[in-house]
Amino acid sequence: SLAARREARPRxxxxxxGAPARVAVRExxxxxxxxxxxxxxxxxxxxxxxxxxxxxxxxxxxAARPEPGQRVVDLYSGAGLFTLPLARAVGEGGxxxxxxxxxxxxxxxxxxxHDSPQATLHVAGVTAAVVEGLGSGVDAVVLDPPRSGAGxxxxxxxxxxxxxxxVYVACDPAALARDLRxxxxxxxxxxxxxxxxxxxxxxxxxxxxxxxxRSS
Numbered sequence: 001s002l003a004a005r006r007e008a009r010p011r012x013x014x015x016x017x018g019a020p021a022r023v024a025v026r027e028x029x030x031x032x033x034x035x036x037x038x039x040x041x042x043x044x045x046x047x048x049x050x051x052x053x054x055x056x057x058x059x060x061x062x063a064a065r066p067e068p069g070q071r072v073v074d075l076y077s078g079a080g081l082f083t084l085p086l087a088r089a090v091g092e093g094g095x096x097x098x099x100x101x102x103x104x105x106x107x108x109x110x111x112x113x114h115d116s117p118q119a120t121l122h123v124a125g126v127t128a129a130v131v132e133g134l135g136s137g138v139d140a141v142v143l144d145p146p147r148s149g150a151g152x153x154x155x156x157x158x159x160x161x162x163x164x165x166x167v168y169v170a171c172d173p174a175a176l177a178r179d180l181r182x183x184x185x186x187x188x189x190x191x192x193x194x195x196x197x198x199x200x201x202x203x204x205x206x207x208x209x210x211x212x213x214r215s216s
Contacts, residue, residue: 075143080109131157149175159186
């Protein structure tokens with residue numbers, strides 16, 4: 001019968017007639033940003049627009065102005081998009097502390113940074129306590145938080161580190177505005193703010209903001 005033939009057909013994407021089968025994805029995608037090479041897990045985060053990584057790296061380096069021997073902090077560092085060029089800029093005499101909570105992203109970052117001993121990877125959520133634990137002597141901070149932003153406590157802790165520059169990469173202007181307000185209330189000025197149309201034909205926009213200590 002027709003019903004019997006339907007029952008005999010294999011069920012695509014299902015096992016035992018229950019929930020859809022899950023397929024393990026272990027592929028790592030190779031991508032280049034200028035002369036920098038990255039490998040990122042196929043299920044991990046990477047910018048959708050093919051030109052976005054290079055554009056953001058250029059913007060962050062121009063804003064942070066890292067120099068040999070300096071110490072830079074990279075928060076929400078993911079697979080190391082900014083960590084790698086920052087590590088190259090500060091050189092072996094400098095240091096980059098990268099903080100990322102996602103284990104898989106940190107594994108990718110370790111591979112991408114295997115030739116950069118000056119980069120230290122911290123597997124942790126970005127909290128005020130973690131920021132405070134980074135200690136003093138930070139020349140610049142780069143942060144690329146999720147859409148919800150960094151939040152009042154983290155931004156307050158960042159300003160207390162008193163870095164010469166805070167470079168904030170944001171995918172949500174409203175969250176960015178809230179976090180910039182916190183920094184301004186704690187002695188920093190917004191010295192640059194640039195929007196990037198990385199999501200064509202949508203209302204979304206990426207922003208890079210630069211904060212510097214207010215002159216007394």
